[in-house]
Amino acid sequence: MSANRPVRLTVVRTEQLAPSMRRIVLGGDDFDVFAARVEALPQRYTDLYVKLVFLADGFDYPEPLDLDVVKQTMPQEAWPTLRTYTISGVDEQQRLVTIDFVVHGDEGVAGPWAAGAQPGDTIHLRGPNGGYAPDPAADWHLFVGDEAGLPAIAASIGALDDDATAVAFIEVDGPADELDLDGPAGLELHWLHRGDAAAGTTTLLDDAVRAMPWREGRVQAFVHGESALLKSVRPYVLRDRGVDRRDVSVSAYWRRGTTEEGFRAWKSQQTDAVIRPST
Structure with missing residues (x-):
């Protein structure tokens, strides 16, 4: 075929x-x-x-x-x-x-x-x-996303080695939207609830990542969700924390207020909107 x-x-x-x-x-x-x-x-x-x-x-x-x-x-x-x-x-x-x-x-x-x-x-x-898989050689892993990014985050967490260390921040509507995720004992999982706020309008993920005590060692970061994440978490991880671009996967899965056709047109105009580790 x-x-x-x-x-x-x-x-x-x-x-x-x-x-x-x-x-x-x-x-x-x-x-x-x-x-x-x-x-x-x-x-x-x-x-x-x-x-x-x-x-x-x-x-x-x-x-x-x-x-x-x-x-x-x-x-x-x-x-x-x-x-x-x-x-x-x-x-x-x-x-x-x-x-x-x-x-x-x-x-x-x-x-x-x-x-x-x-x-x-x-x-x-x-x-x-696809374009991402957890690197067992990383000292720790960072996962950030909303419901759109949740399936990929869940699959990535499930693929971590048993002795891996990871921190995950996931934004959802409320407690009823939290899922049971299989991961290593070294996983810190944080569910962030937007409540009555519309998806893609809060700063919950950005605030949580910036407030987190930054760990030592090489981090591999996976940040996927609404396009606003590109404007907030991405520069913080790359510029402020100095993470190597090859260790960062950042991608917008959707953009508030646009159809997928409009989103694809917008995304094609972003010359550096997606950063993926080299393979």
């Missing part, structure tokens, strides 16, 4: 992890193709992500689905809508792929789909790709 041909997976089960977080577990015949693509990546990334492919209603698409063919042969209104999501887990024994969705109301495309997804529903995925 061509790398640009999305795989087609089927919803096996769903789970409401928190009021604003819904888990979709996928499987099906194309799992082996997806797993092979994961194995073909340069390393086992913990911020593994895919493009979910949402087909427009009222059109007949070629099978197997090929996005290049669609764009070459079908009108623009038939072009699928793509949404980027982190893979929370790949279970090769059970042949399952897990994706956790932030669900807030009926706005957008992916969230409402996840909210209403039922076993037997199908979805196409293009990818995967």
Whole structure:
């Protein structure tokens, strides 16, 4: 199968992890193709992500689905809508792929789909790709993010060595949105509650990171979430704390007040918005 041909997976089960977080577990015949693509990546990334492919209603698409063919042969209104999501887990024994969705109301495309997804529903995925994995040689790890960054943070924490040291700050609506994360004994996990404030409007994460006693030794930092994090935590870590750029992964997953299309246009204009460790 061509790398640009999305795989087609089927919803096996769903789970409401928190009021604003819904888990979709996928499987099906194309799992082996997806797993092979994961194995073909340069390393086992913990911020593994895919493009979910949402087909427009009222059109007949070629099978197997090929996005290049669609764009070459079908009108623009038939072009699928793509949404980027982190893979929370790949279970090769059970042949399952897990994706956790932030669900807030009926706005957008992916969230409402996840909210209403039922076993037997199908979805196409293009990818995967990634850019980060915890370095066992780091003296300690720093994780900072909101709900959008939570799946990648959870996967990264779960991949840490048993003797690793880490500090994580995660902003959510409230106590009901906290998740049980598997991590080493040396993990300090801090949940920050925004309460009635809208996501992407607080300084909770920035304040917490700046107030934290900075540890000695080499740190590897992972800061992913709303775009405001780039303007606050990123310069503090790089400039004020002097962390090597190669040890910092900072990426905006969304921008308040914009659609994903608008967000992608904004992000493409940021010449240095994403800093990832060299691989």
